[in-house]
Structure formats: C-alpha cells, structure tokens
Amino acid sequence: MRQEDFDDLYAVASDPLIWEQHPARDRYKSEVFAKYFREGLDSGGALVAIDSEEARIIGASRFIGYDPATSEIEIGFTFLARSYWGGVYNREMKRLMLEHAFQFVENVVFLVAPENFRSQRAMEKIGGVRSGTRIDIRGLERLLYRISRGAFRQQKPD
Numbered sequence: 001m002r003q004e005d006f007d008d009l010y011a012v013a014s015d016p017l018i019w020e021q022h023p024a025r026d027r028y029k030s031e032v033f034a035k036y037f038r039e040g041l042d043s044g045g046a047l048v049a050i051d052s053e054e055a056r057i058i059g060a061s062r063f064i065g066y067d068p069a070t071s072e073i074e075i076g077f078t079f080l081a082r083s084y085w086g087g088v089y090n091r092e093m094k095r096l097m098l099e100h101a102f103q104f105v106e107n108v109v110f111l112v113a114p115e116n117f118r119s120q121r122a123m124e125k126i127g128g129v130r131s132g133t134r135i136d137i138r139g140l141e142r143l144l145y146r147i148s149r150g151a152f153r154q155q156k157p158d
Contacts, residue, residue: 001046001060006037008057009048012081019079021116023140040077049080049093058084061093063101065137071106078119085118094126102149109134111142120145127155 001009012018013036016028026032040046045063050056059080066073075097080089101108110128112119120143123130128145136142 001037001040001048001062003041005048005057006034009037009060010034012057012059013079015082017082021113021118022079023113023116036077046077047097049089051084051089058089059093061097063097065109066105072109073101073105073107074109074111075101076111090122091126098126098147098152102152106149108147108152110145110147111136112145113140114143127151 010030010033013033014028014030016025019025019027024032024036027036040060040062043062043064047061048057049059049061051058059078061075061078064074064076075094078090078093080093084090098108109131110119110123111134112123120130123145127147129147129151131144131146133141134144
C-alpha cells in the first residue's frame, strides 16, 4: 500500500454495504477511511489487492502483530469490493499472504468480530480453526482463528 493508492482504494471502500457486519460500520466515510488508510501505511504491513486482468485495486489487507516469541503474525483489516465476494479472490489473496508468512512464522491468526458472519465463513473456507477469543489492538474481544504452517502445507490445492 502506498499513499498514491488512497483514491482508488477509497473508491472501493466507499460502499457502505462492505462494512455492514464490520465493527467500523462507518468506514465508508472519507474521514474514517482516511484513518484506516493512515494506520495501514504506518503499520508497514499493508497491501492492496489488484485485479490483474482489470489492472485495478479491488481491496486491501495487512500483516500486523508479529510476535517472534510465539512465531505468530496476524492477517487482518481485509476488505474487497462486493463484486469480488464469493469467488476465488479472498481465498487467493489469503493463500498468497499465508505462503509469505509461513516463510517466517509457524502460526497465522485472524481476529474476527463476533457479529461478522461473512468473515467467519471466509475463515472456515480457507482452513482457519476457531481457537477461542483474543483482545484486539483496540481492546475489543474477537473470535480467534488460527492456521498453522503444518496444517496449511497439508491442504490440497483447489
């Protein structure tokens, strides 16, 4: 993610329906999205998802919370344009991110809001195992999904 991606990424994020099950339901507003974007840049682990055939930005995600003591990193803050929901796009983005992460850590975790049923289903589709709850960086309790390097390597390709 780079500063010059803001306008194209906000064009995707400005759809209120993307955020309807998300705790930050107002992230479609420019000033709220600007904070999300700035935090992503500051994290050093944010990336944009690009539809290579259309050559356009379709969403974003990021790596956060690296913990060398537990050999763990979190993938989160992910969203995609609604026209890319339900297909291979989220799964492929997460597969690429997991492959990258497992070069460095043993476990990848995902924190999902209890009311975000779409994200919970998406976690299960990519092999995430619900492992209790955890407090996120904003102090809110989230459902914890985990994928270990070993389990990921054992998954059969689609």
